[in-house]
Amino acid sequence: MPEFQVLAAFGHRVKQALKKIFQKPKKWPQGYLVVFPRTWAEGTARKPHETFSIDVGDYTDSLEPIPVKVSEYDEEKLPTTAPGRYLIGQKLAPGPVHVAIRGKHLALCAGHHALVCRLGLEGSILVMTRSDYEEVTSVCVPGNNPNKSKAARLxxxxxPERFVEPGARLKDEDFKVNILAAVVMETHAIVVIDYSRIAQIHVVSSARKFEKADLRPGSEMWRDRLWAKWGGAPDWVYETDAALASLDEWHASVLSSEQRTPILDVLNTSDSFASGLGQHMASDLLFELAVHPDMPSFDLCADAALYARFRNHLPNFMRTFVSASYLERCGLAANSSNPFIFNEHSHNNFIRGFVKVYRKAKVHVPANLYNSYQSQGLLDPDHIIGTPYLQPWDPAGYTYKVAPVRFLPDKNNNRYTIICAQPPETWESAHTQEAPFDDVSNAGFSSTLGPASFVEVLRNKLDPEEIARLRQGKRGRPRKPQRTGNRGRPKNPLTLKVKRRIEAIPLSLPRYTSTVDEKENEPPESDEGEALEPQPRYRTRSTRSRYPL
Incomplete structure (x- = not known):
């Protein structure tokens, strides 16, 4: 599931697009909600899945009474008696478009309705022009499910082919996308796309149109309805005080119950205090704190100094992903009119600058943090974690040190750490079996991490082999003409500009003609009878005149 850092980038792109639309008419963009039940997953008898849910609240159909024609494919998924039928059977009134984020959830409001998204594994948010949106949604076809009858329903x-970039890897199958819902404006559209159809959407309807104040932390809508479907702890960026209080409650409960769940597993629990964190952010957070992923929760909470450091660092760590540096490097839209373009610049910035140890083969450790690891003996494979370290060690004298990352596989939450020391025997859930793994940078055309790596846009990632096939001509500058052996440069053909300058020169120019005897032009003799040096024909050698002296 996309973590907070990905949703922060999505939210920033939407806000930037809304501000850009606002610039011309100086009127905040108005939009309305559109849902596409034809693309929603059905689940199975063994694994039921709920893609869509709704909170009607005080909304009534009479607020938007104008009926509209319903697609036969949407009719099959959302019949007349189904809850939320009014979302496809009536013309929804437009209203101001706003976006909000809380933990791993994102909300878009427009008119009487707010769309709350839980993006699952491959869900993403794209902004495109209204014309592109209408062109993409004009043709729907059976999905890619191997079961033909199910593919016809999904x-x-x-x-269209014009959205496939030249040089992208060629594929035999058609380019298809699953748009679950969209907020449509006059000139643009914000769409929710999910390749795997695991994403979930929850619509909150209201008798009055949503306003920006409804999406502010602490508002009645924020507190009681907007995020009620999936709950979750307070957000570490927008509800910091409440999040710290939630952390302190967890701390007290762990000490009272002596809970020994590994701290990494706690950080990956959806109903814990760690709102917005997942495997990537949890692994990197523990790396920055020099904490082993398998450390029991009780051991962390019982160490007052360690818990204080954990409590102080967590909100600062989360604010990294709303900083200007992060949003400018990873949260901006690609400079292209193609909404499905792969933003390689953003992707590389994210992998190189904002992923520390998670799925990385090595990491640049700041010198002070590296020294902290050394002082505790965490880089000594013969040391036992938690015992005093008495061996001598050399402080890192550089700004950073490169350290290899160890991969400890787990069926739920894999561990990534640079700690080599042995866990004590009291850590019953500790992992010791190390395994090889591939660096995330070598994933090629597979979706990985960050706000730019999703299946729909990776379709347009440039393929070196395809580029080589399309390349015409030869590399480099044209070859110079072969040398003739003559002095000087080869004569270039006259350009049109030079030809015109020559044509502008008068044909009859005053010319010098000699009127004296040729003998007078002979060099004069000196008193001794020797010939003198010939005098210059012109006034000076540096500024020659056309006429002689």
Whole structure:
């Protein structure tokens, strides 16, 4: 599931797009909600899945009474008696478009409705022009499910070929996308896309139109309805005080119950205090604190100094992903009119600058942090964690040190750490079996981490082999003409500009003609009878005149 750092980038892109739209008419963008039940997953008898849910609240159909024609494919998924039928059967009134984030959830409001998204594994948010949106959603086809009857029910939208970039890897199958819902404005649209159809959407309807104040932390809508479907702890960026209080409650409960769940597993629990964190952010957080992923919760909470450091660092760590540096490097839209373009610049910035140890083969450790690891003996494979370290060690004298990352596989939450020391025997859930793994940078065309790596846009990632096939001509500058052996440069053909200058020169120019005897032009003789040096024909050698002296 996309973690807070990905949703922060999505939210920033939406806000930037809304501000850009606002610039011209100086009127905040108005939009309305559109849902596409034809693309929603059905689940199975063994694994039921709920893609769509709704909170009607005080909303009534009479607020938007104008009926509209319903697609036969949407009719099958959301019949007349189904809750939320009014979302496809009536013309929804537009209203101001706003976006908000809380933990791993993102909300878009427009008119009487707010769309709350839980993006699952491959869900993403794209902003495109209204014309592109209408072109993409104009044709729906059966999905890619191997079961033909199920593929006919799980529809996808066929993306026109013009959205496939030249040089992208060629594929035999058509380019399809699953758009679950969208907020449509006059000139643009914000769409929710999910390749795997695992994402979930929850619509909150209201008798009055949503306003920006409804999406502010602490408002009645924020507190009681907007995030009620999936709950979750307070957000570490927008509800910091409440999040710290939630952390302190967890701390007290751990000490009273002597809970020994590994701290990494706690950080990956959806109903814990760690709102917005997942495997990536949890692994990097523990790396920055020099804490082993398998450390029991009780051991962390019982150490007052360690818990204080954990408590102080967590909100600062989360604010990294709303900083100007992060949003400018990873949260901006690609400089292209193609909404499905792969933003390689953003992706590289994210992997190189904002992923520390998670799925990385090595990490640049700041010198002070590296010294902290050394002073505790965490880099000594013969040392036992938690015992005094008495061996001598050399402080890192550089700004950083490169350290290899160890991969400890787990069926739920894999461990990534640079700690080599042995866990004590009291850590019953500790992992000691190390395994090889591939660096995330070598994933190629597979979706990985960050706000730029999703299946729909990776379709347009440039393929070196395809580029080589399309390349015409030869590399480099044109070859110079062969040398002739003559002095000087080869004569270039006259350009049109030079030809015109020559044509502008008068044909009859005053010319010098000699009127004296040729003998007078002979060099004069000196008194001794020797010939003198010839005098210059012109006034000076540096500024020659056309006429002689």
């Amino acid at each position: 529809r996808s939208f066929l993306v």
